[in-house]
Amino acid sequence: MERTLCIWFPDWPLRQPGTPTGKPVQAVDASNRVIAINNEASNEGVAVGMRRREAEAICPVIETVVADQGHDAARFEPVVKAIESIVPRVEIVRPGLVLVPITGAVRYFGGEEAVLERVNKELAAVALPGQRLGLAAGPFAAQRAAEATTAESPYLIVDDDSAFLHTMDVSAVGSEELVATFRWLGIGTLGDLAALPRAVVASRFGDVGLQAHRYAHGEDR
Template identity: 40%
Template sequence: MRRGQRRRQAQRACPALELVADDPDRDARVFEPVTAAVEGLTPGVEVVRAGVVAVPARGPSRYFGGEEAVAELLVDRVAEAGVECQVGVADGLFTATLAARRGLVVPPEGGPGFLAPLGIGELDQPAERLAGRAELVDLLRRLGLRTLGEFAELPAADVLNRFGTAGALAHRLAAGLEERAPSRRRPPPDLTVEEEFDPPVTRVDSAAFAAKAIGERLHAELARRGLACVRLGIRARTEGGTELERVWRCAEPLTAEGVRDRVRWQLDGWLRVAGDGGLDGGIAELVLDPREVIGADALQLDLLSGEAETSAGERAGRALVRVQGLLGPESVWRGVIGGGRGPGERVRLVPWGDPPTPERPAERPWPGAVPSPTPERFATGPVPVAVLDESGAEVGVDERDELTATPHSVVAGKGSPRRILGWAGPWTAAPLVRLQVVLEPNSEMGERALLLAGDGSAWWVEGIYE
């Protein structure tokens, strides 16, 4: 039997089949004790959806003696909660989920090989509520791509052009790559959303209502900042003061509905425990804490806001993420200005999508800094030069960081010397000294200015004013 099968066929395969209506809320309630059982064995449990939990494998497998040993322990522990389970181990969440359904341990780096022969339909996982994923799978099938491997072999750039961001995301999954977008980051601390309930929530229907309100608040808050959540912490306090916490992890950015569903499922799960007398009262306070967010550009924007109107910043962000898709996350940068004495030290380049924090504070004084303007271009490789005085002897630096003679010309390599029309410095930022020189014209471009750096024994071009 498999998902998506017709009822008649399923009943033919298994005559004793009992039919139950689809009810994610009930699933979530029933699943909470399983999550609790796994949590009893290892910390860091993250719920993917009712029926699937993820745990980091590295810590526990070292502690319990190997991944297989952990898998066995998990099966035993969950059996004590009254259900059977399957365990899979792999590099990423998507791959691990498929491995679990087959009870496999996929070795490190073995993800792509494991995924390649699997059917293309595996891309359409339930509970993600991804608009268009089923249509995408259907389209890929009609294009003759039957396995994940065949899809993964297409060049990423072509997939992006043909199927857009949603297609590129699916392509990364099929190739066994990290499922999340390159611009993953920790959210700013003030993004949590809180709600107090008076009277406390004790019934499932009031939980659903509470989940809708607080979920939409969080989602709107994230969307306002151009973010979407991929790991959601849900914390609750009961009337009696017990603190509950659960982390939901998602392979793909949560939509407004996705947030709401997970909050409701979690509340249902806790209330079931409460109904069994396991909790001291109803839920009095709820906190949503996005643990990990990504730029909303990774999600199709219309899923987020439903508005066609997008700001210049959003349009730019989407184009830049697209370039990251072409060249990799470490291809698009933005510069952040901080403190420092050399012109290179003052700029930190951060990959697009990462938080722009400077390396060194800009405010404090930096003695020895060369006054502005800064050269527009750094020399990207070493360009050694000699600074000569009028007699053609090399100009160096003495122990008091003064020049040993008056500079007259600069020569690079075997070239002819270029006369110095003006110079300024040196500025000392131990162990380096820096010198500005203006060279006579040798083309229609006119005068040329350079920033030279020296360490006492040699000079080289650090920056070019152009």
């Protein structure tokens, strides 16, 4: 069975030189959406995914860092090389977030826990601590698993993608417009979406709805 590991550094855009410390800080992308926050910002109620103005309304004293994709990618290269020393195929979603098929590595190292230990060992040599690991069958569930971790529990192994995704909020699957329509129809969780006939979803929402339905079932490979 295929297994996918998501390795995520939640604060990667904030690791650039000159980022303020000891105060609430957020990193935003080119669309002014929050993509990373520090603990101080989190304590003030700011969350990843918010619009910059929404975050600033919640926390007027927050400092903002604009993510530099080129610079972030260059700083991330040693991390990618460290992962490639264990598993040669690494899909870079963005700097700070990768997806890695590890089925072969699991056999080679003797188990999933052994692979995670080896990954953490290699990363310790090239990056500050703070990575989160999510392991599941498909990339979508693996990334959601990584996002569900905490600093105290930095990795999560999912045995059943569909069961893991069932109670997750429907906002995990797509654009704001699509999610708003789902909510208007009373579809609040991925389980609600998965329960709908696929043909009905495809007819009503087209390809984007069909992809969301597949995600809800953990079918993205």
